[in-house]
Amino acid sequence: MRNPLRPTRRVHAHCDIPCGVYDPEQARIEAESCYKIIEKYTASSDELLRARCIVVKEERAELTKHHIDVLWHDYFKPEHLEKFPDLHETCWKASKAASKVKQTTDIAAAKELLGLIDRIDEMWKATGGPEKTRLQAVAA
Template identity: 65%
Template sequence: MFLTAVVRLLAPRTVARAHCDLPCGVYDPEQARIEAESCYKIIEKYAANDDAAFRTRALHIKEERAELVKHHLDVLWHDYFKPEHLDTVSGLHDLFWQATKQASKVKASTDLADAQKLLDLIDQVDAAWKATGGPGKTRVAGRPG
């Protein structure tokens, strides 16, 4: 009883973590591509509509989607691609730098050309993912074609 009270008195009040990531191991640039396509379509809808409330909502949603593009690209860059992939795909760091910068640009832009450029860069990331064996390594097999 006394010992329990002493232990309770000395026990830490807060907990600090020293954790590692626990990745599911599923990576696919398609996630970034779909969010970037959303940005593209929203910009089209924004340009075709004069309603102020609609346009405000469109800008807000586009900014959310562009942020998700950055997130999905960051996950690919940090977690999927490994140092040895730099030998397979030259300019990988620069490609991600350009793609994430372009996602930031699309977040603030209503120019369809900016959204198209982002799609093109994500397609280059997709090519790098495929060149490094991404589909076989990271996706669950057995999906109907």
């Protein structure tokens, strides 16, 4: 029987788990895929390959956007914003650039996206990201 003293209301001493692992490299790799795919798309006249390029590029661009958003929402904290006043602007632009890469086959958009991710990477590094959010050594 259910314990009548047991509360039905749950309150969250919440964390987004968190695994606490963040790295802009994740976004960078997906964005590089998009860049390369656009190159291949432009160079090819094979309709099947071109169609596949579009499908995979949209998928990768969406992943890029997701990784950018996770860094933006979860990794960066108000003290980071104080240090880098352009933090919000950069993440916002990067998210938008990822959308543009998803929608178009414009190589310039893919280049812009990579540049913005690199800027995010600088901020991640300057706020101690590599030491704080990546495993330094994994015990066997």
